[in-house]
Amino acid sequence: EGEEERGQEASNRDVNSITYRNGSVKDFLPDGRRITKFPNGDIKEDCPDGSSTYFYRDANTTHITYKDGTQLIHFPNNQMERHFPDGSREVVFPDKTRCRFAPDGTKTVTYGKGE
Numbered sequence: 001e002g003e004e005e006r007g008q009e010a011s012n013r014d015v016n017s018i019t020y021r022n023g024s025v026k027d028f029l030p031d032g033r034r035i036t037k038f039p040n041g042d043i044k045e046d047c048p049d050g051s052s053t054y055f056y057r058d059a060n061t062t063h064i065t066y067k068d069g070t071q072l073i074h075f076p077n078n079q080m081e082r083h084f085p086d087g088s089r090e091v092v093f094p095d096k097t098r099c100r101f102a103p104d105g106t107k108t109v110t111y112g113k114g115e
Helices: none
Strands: 016-020 025-028 034-037 043-046 052-056 061-065 071-074 080-083 089-092 098-101 107-110
Antiparallel strands (some): 025 034, 043 052, 052 061, 061 071
């Protein structure tokens, strides 16, 4: 008795699906993407290029991780954060103000509209 149950075929014959006991469903698409739908409404998409996208339903937030380790996070208020492999990060606020944080802690602010 494994963690997964096979048997629920998707309506699209080109999509193979696995339904797990916890209610998660993983779809394997013909283009190489894997989409996992979790019982709480979260969705994870793994792409053949090594990137992945995770959508947090309750927070309405999308988190993309690229093959090089860069992460991009979109929040529902239009704030966006980028986290880079070198430890630096950038936050773009809804008013387009940008805060850049270097690995050494140096902070640079560029003001958006209204300043």
